[in-house]
Each structure stands twice: as structure tokens, then as C-alpha cells.
Amino acid sequence: MAGGELMRVVIDQELCIGGGICEMLEPEMFELDNDVVISSVVGDGLLPRERAEEVADRCPGRAIALVQEEI
Amino acid sequence: MRSTVDMTPAATVETPNVTDPSLYLRGIPHGCFAQLRAIDGLAWHPYEDGGFWAVTHHADVRFVSRNPELFSSAIGHTNLWDLEADALEARRSLIDTDAPDHTRLRRLVAGAFTPKNIRLWEETVRAITIDLLDEFVSQGGGDWVDMVAAPLPIQVILTMLGVPVEDADYLVELSNYLVEGTGDAQSIPPDAFGNTTELRLLPFNSPASHALFEYGEGMRQHRQDDLQDDLVSHLVQAQSEDEQMSRSEYRNMFHLLVFAGNETTRTAISHGAMALAASPGEWQRVLDDRSMINSAAEEILRWATPIMHMRRTVTTDTELAGTSIAKGDKVVMWYASANRDETVFEDPFRFDVSRANSDHFAFGGGGPHLCLGAFLARLELTVLLEEMAKRSLCLEQTSEPVRARSNFVHGVLSVGMQPRTSP
Numbered sequence: 501m502a503g504g505e506l507m508r509v510v511i512d513q514e515l516c517i518g519g520g521i522c523e524m525l526e527p528e529m530f531e532l533d534n535d536v537v538i539s540s541v542v543g544d545g546l547l548p549r550e551r552a553e554e555v556a557d558r559c560p561g562r563a564i565a566l567v568q569e570e571i
Numbered sequence: 572m573r574s575t576v577d578m579t580p581a582a583t584v585e586t587p588n589v590t591d592p593s594l595y596l597r598g599i600p601h602g603c604f605a606q607l608r609a610i611d612g613l614a615w616h617p618y619e620d621g622g623f624w625a626v627t628h629h630a631d632v633r634f635v636s637r638n639p640e641l642f643s644s645a646i647g648h649t650n651l652w653d654l655e656a657d658a659l660e661a662r663r664s665l666i667d668t669d670a671p672d673h674t675r676l677r678r679l680v681a682g683a684f685t686p687k688n689i690r691l692w693e694e695t696v697r698a699i700t701i702d703l704l705d706e707f708v709s710q711g712g713g714d715w716v717d718m719v720a721a722p723l724p725i726q727v728i729l730t731m732l733g734v735p736v737e738d739a740d741y742l743v744e745l746s747n748y749l750v751e752g753t754g755d756a757q758s759i760p761p762d763a764f765g766n767t768t769e770l771r772l773l774p775f776n777s778p779a780s781h782a783l784f785e786y787g788e789g790m791r792q793h794r795q796d797d798l799q800d801d802l803v804s805h806l807v808q809a810q811s812e813d814e815q816m817s818r819s820e821y822r823n824m825f826h827l828l829v830f831a832g833n834e835t836t837r838t839a840i841s842h843g844a845m846a847l848a849a850s851p852g853e854w855q856r857v858l859d860d861r862s863m864i865n866s867a868a869e870e871i872l873r874w875a876t877p878i879m880h881m882r883r884t885v886t887t888d889t890e891l892a893g894t895s896i897a898k899g900d901k902v903v904m905w906y907a908s909a910n911r912d913e914t915v916f917e918d919p920f921r922f923d924v925s926r927a928n929s930d931h932f933a934f935g936g937g938g939p940h941l942c943l944g945a946f947l948a949r950l951e952l953t954v955l956l957e958e959m960a961k962r963s964l965c966l967e968q969t970s971e972p973v974r975a976r977s978n979f980v981h982g983v984l985s986v987g988m989q990p991r992t993s994p
């Protein structure tokens with residue numbers, strides 16, 4: 501957790517299966533659209549590395565990529 | 572645990588049999604699964620005149636679930652036994668399809684089950700729950716399955732589908748017969764419910780499936796001229812106007828929603844009650860701190876593992892967990908084992924309402940077939956726990972559970988419970 505490194509989460513909407521796990525884990529950051537049933541990131545998409553990795557790992561569609569943030 | 576086992580190649584190790592349905596009358600054979608997990612790689616498990624690769628580690632279940640191109644749901648069947656081509660076609664539902672059919676069918680229903688849309692059902696779920704709990708308490712308890720675990724989910728899914736609540740008992744009865752079909756004993760004759768279809772063409776080989784198909788067909792005809800704001804109308808519209816689903820796909824979807832929407836959640840509620848009765852201290856922790864309700868619900872799901880496995884079929888020669896597997900091989904993901912994987916869950920045989928790791932596979936290991944109803948099931952469980960907590964309702968188990976004779980559903984047919992208002 502050195503320095504609370506942040507990662508940016510990015511959703512590949514082609515891969516998203518609309519499982520809603522990201523919204524369950526981080527309701528403020530992800531929003532699953534009710535019509536197309538695809539998730540998107542709301543806001544800056546920044547999470548501490550460990551949490552970002554967990555959220556990406558839990559994604560059933562393997563649709564969440566992590567991008568290193570330069571601070 | 573792994574180090575205590577010698578490194579004989581996986582395929583020749585004497586593997587314990589985990590498919591005999593009668594084993595499950597005494598509960599999940601966790602000892603056998605622990606033996607399978609202790610084998611490095613995959614274990615070959617004989618079954619009927621062939622066999623399957625037993626996938627018992629959490630990480631491997633995840634890999635199989637999330638790589639549908641390698642592990643097909645449409646070939647063979649998603650249950651242990653293979654179906655003949657005509658039977659598979661007649662019985663094929665969402666669960667037994669691959670993309671693009673899967674994507675098309677799933678899109679038709681997915682919108683109704685998003686977290687946000689499911690939250691709109693909270694008051695309905697709560698009203699049903701309150702009625703059932705009030706009755707349970709005023710009767711001084713009884714069969715928990717009959718009084719709470721079965722009626723709650725079926726009333727909810729039937730309300731969503733638009734089925735009249737008066738028919739709930741009939742559909743619960745049908746669902747019970749379907750569960751028998753997952754074991755090796757059917758208590759009803761092949762011509763029950765006026766069935767004339769060959770049993771092998773019916774889901775779970777059960778004449779009750781014929782009855783459920785007929786019921787779904789009746790609703791379809793009803794809704795065709797009189798569309799309502801319910802799920803069946805939505806499906807009927809997709810089926811007739813937009814031609815997005817065939818008649819056979821419609822009836823199998825209806826069948827799947829009724830069965831999956833009630834049997835599994837009922838099982839979670841039954842095992843949940845048994846776990847809370849067996850660990851009054853854990854329930855007291857929830858009563859003292861209601862913020863634990865979500866983690867308690869997840870722990871109940873892990874503990875219960877209502878669906879104990881799903882099967883896939885290998886599409887190309889490949890490797891899994893260091894084991895070579897061939898095109899056409901069956902792989903069976905044992906969620907019952909992954910949910911007790913000691914490398915993932917600390918002290919996995921402890922029921923812990925504040926467990927931080929909720930990465931259980933009660934709803935499958937992810938991938939496109941991830942349980943459609945997961946947020947609905949979670950809503951039902953959390954509302955039930957909230958309403959029990961509001962009443963400070965504690966449960967005492969008054970009889971041994973009668974378990975389903977099945978290696979597929981971890982069903983409880985009955986279990987006596989009695990209310991107590993303080994632990």
C-alpha cells in the first residue's frame with residue numbers, strides 16, 4: 501500500500517456481460533445500464549491498487565482493465 | 572493439505588466417488604471433496620460408461636467459467652449425463668447455450684434482473700416475507716421449508732412473471748418433482764399430469780416438466796391478446812412480435828425461470844436457517860450489528876451452495892491445472908468444493924457472518940452464465956434477515972433435515988424450526 505497507489509479502472513464494453521458485480525462492490529463508481537445491461541464507470545474511476553485488482557478479478561466477463569495513474 | 576498426498580499422476584489416483592446421489596442424503600461429502608482438492612491438477616472421475624474431469628479448486632472453477640470458448644455449455648449438456656441430439660434440442664434453455672444464442676436469449680431477460688431493477692421489488696419481497704414470518708411465529712414454528720423457505724422465492728418469482736399467486740402451491744409441487752429428476756428416483760409415473768412426451772425429451776426427465784411447459788403455454792396464450800407489465804408478457808412479445816425467440820426457447824425459458832427462481836433460493840434459506848440455529852452466537856453478532864446482514868447473506872450462500880456443480884464440454888485439446896484435456900471431454904465444476912477451498916477461504920468449515928471474502932461461487936464462477944437471478948436471491952435473503960432481526964427472531968431446529976437425493980441441488984425437503992425471541 502506504499503503511498504496509496506491509485507489505479508484507474510476501465511471497462512471494455514464488448515466484454516461486459518452485465519453481471520453487476522462491479523456495481524455491487526463499488527456502487528459509487530460503476531453503473532449498470534438497465535436497458536443495454538452494460539456497465540460504465542461514473543466519475544474518475546480511481547481506486548487503491550489492491551481494491552482495483554480485486555474488482556477486476558471479480559469481474560465475471562474479465563471486462564475491467566487497470567491503468568496506472570501517474571501522480 | 573496437498574503435501575500429505577503423494578504425487579501419483581492425477582488420472583490414476585483412486586478417486587472418491589462424489590456422484591452417487593444417495594451420498595447426499597447425509598449432506599455434501601466434504602471429506603471426498605477434500606481428498607479431490609488434495610490432488611494436484613484435475614482428477615479423472617468415472618461416471619456411467621465414461622467419466623469427467625473433476626474441477627474442485629476455486630481458481631480452476633473460475634478459469635473454466637470465464638473461458639466459454641474452451642468450455643462449451645451447448646455441447647452435450649450442462650448436467651453430468653449426455654443427452655441425445657434431439658433431446659438436447661427439445662430441452663435446451665439459456666443455460667445450455669453458447670454465444671451467439673446465449674447472448675441473444677440473455678439480453679431478452681437481463682434488463683429485468685439488474686441490481687437497480689431488482690431493488691424496485693424490495694417492498695414486494697418485504698410484504699411477502701412479513702406475512703410468512705408472522706404466520707411462522709404465530710403458529711409457534713413448524714416445517715421451515717414449507718412455511719418460509721419455499722413460499723418466499725416462489726411467490727416473488729411468480730409475481731415478477733405475472734403468474735397468479737393462487738397457483739404457487741401447484742408450481743412448488745412441480746418444482747419438487749423436478750428436483751427428484753436430478754437424482755435417480757422419480758415418485759410419479761411417466762404419464763403424470765397427462766404427460767405423453769417421452770421422458771428423455773423433458774428437462775430433468777420429469778413429467779412435471781411437461782406440466783410446467785403446459786402452464787407456460789397457457790400463460791403465453793393468455794398474454795398474447797392481453798399484454799401486461801410482467802416478465803411473461805415481455806417474453807411473449809419477444810417471441811411473437813420480434814421473433815427473437817422460438818416457441819421452444821420460450822417454454823424452456825419459462826421453465827428455467829420458475830425452477831431456477833425458486834428451488835435454489837429455497838435451498839439457501841433452508842441451509843441459512845439451519846446454520847443460524849446451529850450457531851446462535853453468529854446470529855447474535857448480526858442482531859448486535861445489523862451492518863453484518865450483507866456479509867451474513869453472502870456467507871449463507873457460500874455455506875449453502877444450492878447448486879453443487881455445473882458441467883462444460885471441452886472444445887479443443889488444451890490444458891487445465893497442468894493436466895492435458897481433450898476435445899469432447901467433460902469437465903465438472905464442483906462449486907460445493909470451491910466454496911470450501913482452504914487456499915481461498917480461511918477456516919472454510921467455519922460459518923462466519925462477518926467473513927470478509929465474499930468471492931464464493933454459489934452463483935457460478937463468473938463468465939456469461941453467471942446466475943441471472945443473483946441480485947434477486949440476495950435481495951430475498953437480506954430482506955429475510957432484516958425482518959428476522961427486527962423481531963429479534965432466533966431459530967431453534969426441532970428435527971433433522973430431510974435432504975434431496977441429488978448430487979446437483981443441495982436441496983432440503985423439510986426441516987423443523989421453532990421461534991425463540993432471545994438467543
Ligand code: HEM
Pocket residue numbers: 636665666667677728827828831832833835836839872876877878881932933934935936937938939940941942943944945947948
Ligand atoms: C440462492 C439462489 C440462487 C443460486 C445459488 C443460483 C445458482 C445458479 C448457478 C450456479 C447458475 C449457473 C452459473 C454458471 O453456469 O456459471 C445459475 C444460473 C442461472 N440462474 Fe441462478 N441461482 C439462484 C437464484 C436464481 C434466481 C432467483 C433466479 C431467477 C430468475 C435465477 C435464474 C438463473 C438463470 C436464468 C440462470 C442461467 C443463466 C445463464 O445461463 O445465462 N437464479 N444460477
